[in-house]
Amino acid sequence: MPTDSGSQPQTSAPGSGDTPRIVFDDVVKKFGDTVVLNGLNFTVDKGERVTLIGPSGSGKTTILRLLMTLEHLTDGYIYVDGDPLTHELRNGKRVERKAKDVANVRRRIGMVFQQFNLFPNMNVLENITEAPVHVLGRSKAEAERRGRELLEQVGLGDRADAHPMQLSGGQQQRVAIARALAMDPEILLLDEVTSALDPELVGEVLGVLREVARNTDITMLIVTHEMQFARDVSNRVLMFDQGRIIEEAAPDVMFSDPKEERTQAFLQAVL
Amino acid sequence: MELLESLLDAWPQLWSGIQITLGLSLGGAALAFAVAVVLGLGAISEVAVLRGISRVVVEFFRGTSLVVQLFWLFFVLPQFGLRMDSMLTGIIALGLNYGAYGAEVVRGSLNAVPKAQWEGTTALSMSWVTKMRRIIWPQAWALMLPGLNNLMVMLVKGTALALLIFLHDLTFVVDNLRRTEGTYFAFGVGFALYYLISLGFSSILRALELRAQRKLGLKPTRAQTTKATAGAVA
Numbered sequence: 001m002p003t004d005s006g007s008q009p010q011t012s013a014p015g016s017g018d019t020p021r022i023v024f025d026d027v028v029k030k031f032g033d034t035v036v037l038n039g040l041n042f043t044v045d046k047g048e049r050v051t052l053i054g055p056s057g058s059g060k061t062t063i064l065r066l067l068m069t070l071e072h073l074t075d076g077y078i079y080v081d082g083d084p085l086t087h088e089l090r091n092g093k094r095v096e097r098k099a100k101d102v103a104n105v106r107r108r109i110g111m112v113f114q115q116f117n118l119f120p121n122m123n124v125l126e127n128i129t130e131a132p133v134h135v136l137g138r139s140k141a142e143a144e145r146r147g148r149e150l151l152e153q154v155g156l157g158d159r160a161d162a163h164p165m166q167l168s169g170g171q172q173q174r175v176a177i178a179r180a181l182a183m184d185p186e187i188l189l190l191d192e193v194t195s196a197l198d199p200e201l202v203g204e205v206l207g208v209l210r211e212v213a214r215n216t217d218i219t220m221l222i223v224t225h226e227m228q229f230a231r232d233v234s235n236r237v238l239m240f241d242q243g244r245i246i247e248e249a250a251p252d253v254m255f256s257d258p259k260e261e262r263t264q265a266f267l268q269a270v271l
Numbered sequence: 272m273e274l275l276e277s278l279l280d281a282w283p284q285l286w287s288g289i290q291i292t293l294g295l296s297l298g299g300a301a302l303a304f305a306v307a308v309v310l311g312l313g314a315i316s317e318v319a320v321l322r323g324i325s326r327v328v329v330e331f332f333r334g335t336s337l338v339v340q341l342f343w344l345f346f347v348l349p350q351f352g353l354r355m356d357s358m359l360t361g362i363i364a365l366g367l368n369y370g371a372y373g374a375e376v377v378r379g380s381l382n383a384v385p386k387a388q389w390e391g392t393t394a395l396s397m398s399w400v401t402k403m404r405r406i407i408w409p410q411a412w413a414l415m416l417p418g419l420n421n422l423m424v425m426l427v428k429g430t431a432l433a434l435l436i437f438l439h440d441l442t443f444v445v446d447n448l449r450r451t452e453g454t455y456f457a458f459g460v461g462f463a464l465y466y467l468i469s470l471g472f473s474s475i476l477r478a479l480e481l482r483a484q485r486k487l488g489l490k491p492t493r494a495q496t497t498k499a500t501a502g503a504v505a
């Protein structure tokens with residue numbers, strides 16, 4: 001057993017005094033009596049692409065959901081650009097932040113879900129323009145112009161008026177990516193975004209994500225079983241087991257020469 | 272022909288009864304809907320106090336009889352100096368009572384909108400109002416219409432209690448006709464008219480339901496089906 005919670009691998013921003021994009025500070029997450037994360041620490045730099053790997057139940061989804069504020073943080077702190085997300089330390093006490101303040105920080109984060117989660121009461125373009133108009137206060141014309149541009153980018157320029165249910169899974173997921181990008185997020189969370197797709201549709205979605213990685217400086221947290229994709233787009237890979245980082249390395253090192261036995265076993269099973 | 276003559280004779284009375292019954296139905300339904308929306312949203316609120324209030328109000332109006340509520344509004348409130356006309360009293364009693372039942376339909380429908388949809392709105396940082404108005408409510412609406420339709424039909428029949436507070440509604444008129452035109456005629460006409468009124472409301476709500484479903488893509492038109500197939504192949 002190489003590590004315990006006290007000596008988790010710490011990441012330091014390589015050669016930069018910048019505020020990290022994301023900081024997990026002693027994060028604890030319990031579901032009832034189940035402890036999923038027990039004092040997790042890690043940081044992600046601006047523009048970094050980090051892939052989270054690890055066996056089922058190791059807490060990867062939980063980490064992304066905590067960042068998206070879809071789960072309640074049991075203890076500890078999460079910072080985005082130095083700003084506390086849901087909880088902060090005030091006068092030596094850990095207090096929950098006001099909903100409005102949480103919303104301000106959360107607005108910098110976008111997420112793409114395994115099951116797309118498109119809104120069935122709207123067409124494709126409306127799915128994309130809804131939040132820019134009603135959350136960011138953009139004009140409808142401006143939101144539509146940008147929405148069509150994004151649809152073009154994900155290869156669906158001609159499907160703006162389609163209903164989500166008329167699209168294939170791969171197309172729906174590309175709309176979901178466009179929808180998240182329309183909010184100009186600083187951070188994009190991708191939780192197994194190709195796992196619900198038929199194998200022949202995986203490539204088109206990963207292709208779009210590779211483009212996003214190439215053409216933007218959005219910080220990405222990626223959970224995926226597509227190891228080639230992870231290798232190509234990420235700067236760093238974190239291997240989780242039971243809510244702890246047991247190994248971290250650059251992708252080519254992690255995938256070809258992992259140090260930990262558990263990492264080796266895991267990669268052998270999935271590759 | 273005798274039947275038609277009787278009907279024509281009775282029509283002025285019947286019509287005034289229909290108007291009262293329709294007025295009670297529409298007024299009661301409008302109030303009931305407003306009550307159902309407010310209490311239904313309260314029931315799923317993150318604020319415990321709002322949930323509690325909603326719970327108590329719903330249980331109170333569901334758990335006590337409509338007739339007692341009606342009498343209380345009509346006979347007891349005036350003793351405290353609050354006197355309303357019969358029509359308004361009837362509408363309030365129907366609205367509160369059926370609104371409480373409606374709140375359960377609204378709550379159930381909101382809860383039935385998939386969790387993924389709620390999470391999608393959080394991931395886009397939508398405010399409560401935007402999330403409800405633009406995403407959750409339109410989906411819940413399609414789910415709640417069958418339940419609201421049932422309640423509407425029950426409410427129409429419930430308006431017959433109005434004669435207890437001296438309103439000359441359809442039931443009152445029919446009962447009067449019994450004396451002049453005979454039992455068979457009176458109650459035959461009564462059955463038919465209540466049935467037609469219920470059917471009218473029910474059809475309108477059913478049309479709304481189909482429209483809501485079509486908006487969600489649940490009942491695609493033929494053109495859409497063809498396009499969908501083409502899209503999946505493309």
Ligand SMILES: Nc1ncnc2c1ncn2[C@@H]1O[C@H](COP(=O)(O)OP(=O)(O)OP(=O)(O)O)[C@@H](O)[C@H]1O
Nearest residue numbers: 031032034036054055056057058059060061062063
């Ligand atoms: N809502 C919940 N209630 C109770 N337990 C939960 C809940 N969500 C997750 N868990 C538990 O938390 C642990 C971590 O789950 P999580 O979904 O984060 O794992 P994961 O690494 O994403 O796994 P997978 O690769 O299967 O997606 C699991 O043991 C899971 O059973």
Ligand SMILES: [Mg+2]
Nearest residue numbers: 060061062192
């Ligand atoms: Mg997961």
